[in-house]
Amino acid sequence: MAFTLEGPLLEGESVRLEPLSHTHVSGLAEAAEEDRGTYEFTWVPRADEVADYVDAQLARAATGRLAPYAQISTATGRVVGATSYWEPRSWRSEDSLDAIEVGFTWLARSAQGTGVNAEAKLLLFRHAFEVWDVSRVDLKTDARNARSRAAIESVGAHFEGVLRNWSRSWAPGEDGELRDSAVFSITADEWPDCRKRLEQRVARFSPGSG
Numbered sequence: 001m002a003f004t005l006e007g008p009l010l011e012g013e014s015v016r017l018e019p020l021s022h023t024h025v026s027g028l029a030e031a032a033e034e035d036r037g038t039y040e041f042t043w044v045p046r047a048d049e050v051a052d053y054v055d056a057q058l059a060r061a062a063t064g065r066l067a068p069y070a071q072i073s074t075a076t077g078r079v080v081g082a083t084s085y086w087e088p089r090s091w092r093s094e095d096s097l098d099a100i101e102v103g104f105t106w107l108a109r110s111a112q113g114t115g116v117n118a119e120a121k122l123l124l125f126r127h128a129f130e131v132w133d134v135s136r137v138d139l140k141t142d143a144r145n146a147r148s149r150a151a152i153e154s155v156g157a158h159f160e161g162v163l164r165n166w167s168r169s170w171a172p173g174e175d176g177e178l179r180d181s182a183v184f185s186i187t188a189d190e191w192p193d194c195r196k197r198l199e200q201r202v203a204r205f206s207p208g209s210g
């Protein structure tokens with residue numbers, strides 16, 4: 001049987017990743033409008049665009065190329081952003097998964113720098129490597145996005161290079177233009193050390209860790 005991309009519920013101490021549904025529309029709309037100053041190179045829907053955004057993500061999910069999530073704060077129960085598994089690739093056999101991308105990620109301003117991103121990545125990477133047995137996880141961002149590149153490197157991914165004119169630009173005023181994409185990855189051999197560093201980082205944000 002061919003591998004089917006379906007993202008399960010993933011729960012950590014500070015964040016719960018729930019498979020995206022229309023029940024998340026109002027929460028995503030609120031999160032997206034908190035403070036948009038950090039979204040210079042990342043497209044995040046406006047409140048009145050969120051319903052269409054969810055429809056588009058679910059349509060991609062129906063093709064088997066995307067497993068979208070809403071990120072939920074376990075402390076408050078509020079939606080604080082979104083993320084996804086994306087572009088599954090299989091080479092060894094149809095029923096295995098060799099590589100997956102983590103992308104379509106954004107967080108409300110109040111959730112940035114709180115450890116939510118680190119724990120969400122820990123949950124996504126751990127499932128990919130330890131349940132799906134992938135050989136690599138990759139991440140991409142606009143090559144100009146220093147904030148995003150630093151966040152990706154902070155979760156243990158290695159910079160591989162820049163793919164020129166690789167994808168659509170999401171930067172304001174660049175509709176119809178292409179962007180250069182910075183590519184990062186974690187391989188299966190690197191995962192044990194990456195997991196240890198991520199767990200240590202997540203622990204620093206846990207109550208009582210200070």
